[in-house]
Amino acid sequence: MVRIRVLVVDDHRIFAESLAAALAAEPDVDVSAAGSGPAALRCLERGVSEGRRFDVLLVDADLSGAPGATGAFPTQREHGTGAPPGDGIALVAAVRTAHPGVRTVVLAERDEPRRAAHALQAGASGWVAKDCSLSRLLAVVRGVLREETHLPPALLTGVLRELTQARKHRTDSERLVESLTPREHEVLRCMVAGLGRKDVAARLFLSPHTVRTHMQNVLGKLGVHSTLAAVALARRAGVRPADLAGDVVERSGQLA
Numbered sequence: 272m273v274r275i276r277v278l279v280v281d282d283h284r285i286f287a288e289s290l291a292a293a294l295a296a297e298p299d300v301d302v303s304a305a306g307s308g309p310a311a312l313r314c315l316e317r318g319v320s321e322g323r324r325f326d327v328l329l330v331d332a333d334l335s336g337a338p339g340a341t342g343a344f345p346t347q348r349e350h351g352t353g354a355p356p357g358d359g360i361a362l363v364a365a366v367r368t369a370h371p372g373v374r375t376v377v378l379a380e381r382d383e384p385r386r387a388a389h390a391l392q393a394g395a396s397g398w399v400a401k402d403c404s405l406s407r408l409l410a411v412v413r414g415v416l417r418e419e420t421h422l423p424p425a426l427l428t429g430v431l432r433e434l435t436q437a438r439k440h441r442t443d444s445e446r447l448v449e450s451l452t453p454r455e456h457e458v459l460r461c462m463v464a465g466l467g468r469k470d471v472a473a474r475l476f477l478s479p480h481t482v483r484t485h486m487q488n489v490l491g492k493l494g495v496h497s498t499l500a501a502v503a504l505a506r507r508a509g510v511r512p513a514d515l516a517g518d519v520v521e522r523s524g525q526l527a
Contacts, residue, residue, distance in 0.1 A: 276323065277412060279304045280311040280362065281331040281378070286401075290329070293405050300412075308334060308362040315370050325373055327412050328366055332379040332386065332398075334359035360390050367394030374415040384429025387422060391430070397421035398430075444508035450492050457513075458485040462498055463505050464512035474513070 277294055279302060281287040287304040295302045303325075305311040311328065318324050335358075363375045376397040377390045387398040396415035399408060400423060411421045422430055451459060454475075461471040472482045486498070495501050 273299065275300050275327065275412065275416065276318070276325045277302045277327045277329060278311060278314055278325045279329045280306075280308070280334060280359065281329075282306050282335050283331070294409070294412075297409065300409075308359070308365070311362060312365065312369065315366065315373065319370075325370075326416060328362075328373055328375040329408075329412075330359040330362055330375055330377050330395075332359050332377045332390070334362060358386075360386065360393050360395070363390055363395045364393040376411055376415060376421070382423060382426050384426055385433050387426050388430045388433035391420070391434070398423070398426065444504045447493050448505060448508040448510060451489060455485055455489050455492070456510075458482065459489050459501065459505055459510060460513040462486070462489070463502050463510055464515055466513070466515075 277300055279287050279291050279294070281290070281304070284306060287306065291302040291304045294300050303314055305314050311330075315325055315328075359377060363377065366373055366375055374396045375394060376399055377387070377395050378399055378401045379386070380401050382400070390398055397411050397420060399411050399421065414421055448456070448459070457475060458471060461474060466474065468479050468482050468486065471477075471486075472479045475482070477485075490496065490498075490501055493501050493504050495504060
């Protein structure tokens with residue numbers, strides 16, 4: 272019998288342990304539970320090191336205390352979904368990056384098309400109500416392992432609308448970013464990485480005045496009035512932040 276390894280991630284201990292116990296009653300399911308995003312990532316890493324990888328992650332949509340404060344994994348703004356930070360969708364994105372073979376399903380108390388769309392964009396394979404039946408949840412778990420995507424029927428229209436709108440915004444943003452010169456694009460990547468004018472100047476070996484001019488040109492071409500708005504548009508267009516760590520390594524190698 273092929274066994275399915277499931278990790279339940281919820282900061283409400285009673286719910287997590289109750290769900291884990293219910294799932295463990297199935298003859299082909301092995302279950303563990305974690306109370307936070309960092310704890311879940313540690314469980315996944317331990318599973319890899321022990322040769323017992325998890326197959327499915329069941330994540331609370333409203334998981335608290337995970338991103339930002341610990342730095343353990345990125346917020347939605349960092350992975351480009353545009354959703355507010357501080358919930359389980361951030362963990363979905365982190366798992367997709369670190370453990371792409373793991374399928375994630377978001378457990379939610381409410382039907383929210385926008386957040387469900389964000390979850391799919393972050394890499395989730397399903398969005399399920401917390402009060403669904405155990406048989407329904409097991410069907411979803413087995414379905415996502417067959418590469419299926421599961422959403423409640425009542426959410427389908429709203430999620431499709433959100434995804435279509437997101438694609439339109441991304442296309443418009445990509446078109447604007449393509450209007451930038453190579454140097455302006457470099458400056459924009461530095462802005463996405465959170466660098467200020469002086470840091471951008473030092474990184475690109477330019478004067479602060481020149482960087483200021485480039486930044487003004489970037490804002491003008493993107494049709495925005497602030498750095499924050501430019502960064503948000505860049506993320507929608509898929510612009511990656513400048514690799515600051517890689518830059519440090521490269522420069523130290525040059526010095527050596």
